[in-house]
Amino acid sequence: MRVRDADKEKLVIEMAIDQIVRDGFQGFSMNKLAKACSISVGTLYIYYKDKDDLIQKIGAVTALQFFTSTVKNFSPKMSFEEGLWKQWENRAAFTMKYPKEVAFFEIIKHSPHSEIILDSIKEFADFRMIMKEFIDNGLRNKELVPMTFEAFWSVAYGPLYTLLNLHTEGKSMGGKPFKLTKEIMKEAFSRTIKALKP
Amino acid sequence: METDLNTIHVFKTNIATVDPNCQLRKTLDDHQDIKQWSIDHEDVDCVLRVVSDVLQPETIIGMINDFGHECQELN
Numbered sequence: 001m002r003v004r005d006a007d008k009e010k011l012v013i014e015m016a017i018d019q020i021v022r023d024g025f026q027g028f029s030m031n032k033l034a035k036a037c038s039i040s041v042g043t044l045y046i047y048y049k050d051k052d053d054l055i056q057k058i059g060a061v062t063a064l065q066f067f068t069s070t071v072k073n074f075s076p077k078m079s080f081e082e083g084l085w086k087q088w089e090n091r092a093a094f095t096m097k098y099p100k101e102v103a104f105f106e107i108i109k110h111s112p113h114s115e116i117i118l119d120s121i122k123e124f125a126d127f128r129m130i131m132k133e134f135i136d137n138g139l140r141n142k143e144l145v146p147m148t149f150e151a152f153w154s155v156a157y158g159p160l161y162t163l164l165n166l167h168t169e170g171k172s173m174g175g176k177p178f179k180l181t182k183e184i185m186k187e188a189f190s191r192t193i194k195a196l197k198p
Numbered sequence: 199m200e201t202d203l204n205t206i207h208v209f210k211t212n213i214a215t216v217d218p219n220c221q222l223r224k225t226l227d228d229h230q231d232i233k234q235w236s237i238d239h240e241d242v243d244c245v246l247r248v249v250s251d252v253l254q255p256e257t258i259i260g261m262i263n264d265f266g267h268e269c270q271e272l273n
Contacts (some may be wrong), residue, residue, distance in 0.1 A: 001202040030241055042272030045208040045245050050238035 011037050017104045020190050059108045059117040062101045067127040069094045075133035080143035081193050083134055088160050095164045145198050155195050159188045205251050210243040212268045222265045
């Protein structure tokens with residue numbers, strides 16, 4: 001009689017993310033993963049049909065984790081400045097807590113798996129609606145300059161992700177050690193919000 | 199609803215390819231006791247995965263053998 005083993009499933013997800021971040025999709029295989037988890041390859045196939053199925057299922061778990069944490073204590077009814085700052089805090093907290101998952105997500109984002117994954121998460125549509133409402137409110141309340149979406153995104157989150165990348169690497173330009181603090185984040189945020197306001 | 203793990207059977211095979219019109223595909227597709235099946239052709243073991251409430255592993259092995267392929271249950 002087979003029963004679901006939550007610890008084993010968690011280990012498989014953790015090891016798969018580890019291996020994909022290290023070796024990429026090409027270097028990753030079901031056999032290698034089973035070995036790393038000390039389980040039989042047969043057990044792995046009980047849970048996942050093949051490598052693509054595994055990547056997509058684990059991708060969906062990670063994406064959902066990310067969306068959920070991004071909207072934690074956030075409301076689209078917040079003022080634009082307050083809401084965007086909450087988004088920055090949530091995104092930074094997630095990246096700092098789960099650097100490997102974020103690296104995995106980055107690999108997936110640029111692969112053909114990404115659309116399949118996003119389509120498989122019903123919460124993703126809610127997430128998009130929340131963000132749309134937030135931006136629409138900002139525009140209506142004249143707290144935000146109308147911009148092309150991509151231009152908006154790059155200004156609103158670009159500085160944050162640049163800082164987070166430096167933080168993850170642990171060093172800034174010229175190899176100088178770097179750790180992102182709330183003060184530095186606030187400094188960048190105060191300039192960002194100025195750029196977005198009319 | 200999640201699939202009951204006890205209805206999933208996994209086998210190591212030597213089925214390298216399954217043509218769209220081949221008899222093996224037709225048999226598995228049309229089998230009334232098979233809910234779902236797939237073969238991972240990327241894997242060295244060409245793992246066959248069958249979801250069925252009724253079929254026993256031995257029956258599935260017999261079916262695959264009849265098509266001239268090797269088939270061994272993976273535990």
